[in-house]
Amino acid sequence: MWYNVVMYKILGMENRAKRAVLATLRGEIHTPVFMNVATAAAIKGALSAFDLENVGCQIALANTYHLHLRPGDELVRKLGGLGRFMAWKKPTITDSGGFQVFSLAKLRKIKEEGVYFSSHIDGRKIFMGSEESMQIQSNLGSTIAMAFDECAPYPATREYMLDSVARTTRWLIRSKAKMDELNAALAEKQLLFGINQGGTFADIRIEHAKEISKLELDGYAIGGLAVGESHSEMYRILDEVVPHLPQNKPTYLMGVGTPQNILEAVERGVDFFDCVLPARNARHGHVYTSKGKLNLLNATYTDDDTPLDENCTCDTCTHFTRAYIRHLFKAKELLAMRLCVMHNLYFYNNLMAEIRLAIENGNFASFKQNCLAAWSRD
RNA sequence: GUGGGUAUAGCGGAGUGGUUACCGCGCAAGAUUGUGGCUCUUGAGAUCGUGGGUUCAAUUCCCACUAUCCACC
Numbered sequence: 001m002w003y004n005v006v007m008y009k010i011l012g013m014e015n016r017a018k019r020a021v022l023a024t025l026r027g028e029i030h031t032p033v034f035m036n037v038a039t040a041a042a043i044k045g046a047l048s049a050f051d052l053e054n055v056g057c058q059i060a061l062a063n064t065y066h067l068h069l070r071p072g073d074e075l076v077r078k079l080g081g082l083g084r085f086m087a088w089k090k091p092t093i094t095d096s097g098g099f100q101v102f103s104l105a106k107l108r109k110i111k112e113e114g115v116y117f118s119s120h121i122d123g124r125k126i127f128m129g130s131e132e133s134m135q136i137q138s139n140l141g142s143t144i145a146m147a148f149d150e151c152a153p154y155p156a157t158r159e160y161m162l163d164s165v166a167r168t169t170r171w172l173i174r175s176k177a178k179m180d181e182l183n184a185a186l187a188e189k190q191l192l193f194g195i196n197q198g199g200t201f202a203d204i205r206i207e208h209a210k211e212i213s214k215l216e217l218d219g220y221a222i223g224g225l226a227v228g229e230s231h232s233e234m235y236r237i238l239d240e241v242v243p244h245l246p247q248n249k250p251t252y253l254m255g256v257g258t259p260q261n262i263l264e265a266v267e268r269g270v271d272f273f274d275c276v277l278p279a280r281n282a283r284h285g286h287v288y289t290s291k292g293k294l295n296l297l298n299a300t301y302t303d304d305d306t307p308l309d310e311n312c313t314c315d316t317c318t319h320f321t322r323a324y325i326r327h328l329f330k331a332k333e334l335l336a337m338r339l340c341v342m343h344n345l346y347f348y349n350n351l352m353a354e355i356r357l358a359i360e361n362g363n364f365a366s367f368k369q370n371c372l373a374a375w376s377r378d
Numbered sequence: 379g380u381g382g383g384u385a386u387a388g389c390g391g392a393g394u395g396g397u398u399a400c401c402g403c404g405c406a407a408g409a410u411u412g413u414g415g416c417u418c419u420u421g422a423g424a425u426c427g428u429g430g431g432u433u434c435a436a437u438u439c440c441c442a443c444u445a446u447c448c449a450c451c
Contacts, residue, residue, distance in 0.1 A: 039413055061412075227411085255412040275411050283415055
């Protein structure tokens with residue numbers, strides 16, 4: 001029988017920045033890694049699993065809440081699980097629904113047992129607690145499941161945060177118990193990552209990090225950042241909390257971020273990332289290049305016959321001009337989004353590959369400075 | 379040819395005898411961090427078809443012209 005014997009092996013370091021590999025039955029994940037976001041089992045912008053392969057994706061992220069509502073996790077299970085459903089053979093991760101507690105704040109009520117949502121699709125009542133989230137993620141069959149948490153709003157009072165984090169801890173203990181129960185019957189065990197919360201209160205963050213570190217989870221995420229606080233606050237929290245998470249396990253900064261954010265976080269010891277920014281910006285004509293961000297909708301690109309990024313080797317940059325893609329946006333052709341999403345995801349995945357190489361070569365610090373200087377027009 | 383309607387920003391439409399003429403789309407510049415392709419913010423752009431008349435004051439009321447639409451020969 002197969003067992004998902006997971007190994008997390010650190011291959012290189014430069015100060016806190018670490019180069020590591022997480023081995024799973026679905027394949028290895030080389031870190032630092034950017035996980036490409038496929039909320040509803042597809043990258044928005046008309047990309048398929050084939051395209052994900054082309055842009056250098058190692059692991060795709062889908063969402064528990066969204067897939068539970070539509071098409072339903074039982075259906076996905078019947079059809080062979082998330083990976084088979086979307087024809088993606090490499091590792092997958094599912095977000096637990098905790099972020100929807102934040103992003104769908106007007107449509108939910110938080111109770112001790114879990115969260116009552118009104119479906120944003122048809123309004124019907126949905127209950128999700130730790131057990132429900134784990135069951136759904138088990139049905140989806142993702143390689144990595146995330147614990148159910150509350151992504152608390154910013155700003156929040158200290159009193160609110162203390163209550164929220166204590167509840168998130170109780171939910172985490174329930175998540176782990178349920179996942180252990182579900183995994184007991186499975187050959188290919190699902191990994192479980194816990195989530196640190198505490199907003200911008202460093203002491204609450206640290207206390208929580210120490211507490212959840214005792215649970216021997218497969219990885220640890222930092223949630224509840226990039227929700228409105230300043231970049232310097234985010235970096236300050238990373239400086240404070242990362243040292244209190246297990247260093248022999250993956251550290252995942254959820255929902256972050258810009259290329260600059262990623263470099264700063266890698267330097268502080270983070271090795272997993274996910275963010276909607278490259279795909280969403282691409283859909284709106286904002287693309288990342290080795291010389292900074294540019295907005296294709298700007299009139300200046302009307303007759304620009306150069307590629308998005310002259311240093312990029314993605315399919316978009318090797319075939320199409322800025323003028324053509326700008327025209328596609330103006331004409332509202334879906335191809336505009338598709339080409340830009342492919343480019344931006346390639347840019348992010350390639351950035352991570354360059355970061356890994358820099359860490360291996362022991363020159364991450366100078367690599368980071370060079371990048372920040374080159375992007376300074378942002 | 380006859381009768382009737384209409385003319386306001388690039389386009390489609392509101393509106394008023396009295397400070398700076400409004401809205402949508404489009405255009406231009408932003409925002410977007412565990413995804414709404416949605417949305418939001420800001421800006422530019424108009425001698426109110428042309429000429430004349432009434433009036434203290436006309437984009438608004440009157441006349442002619444031009445353009446355009448509809449109906450009828």
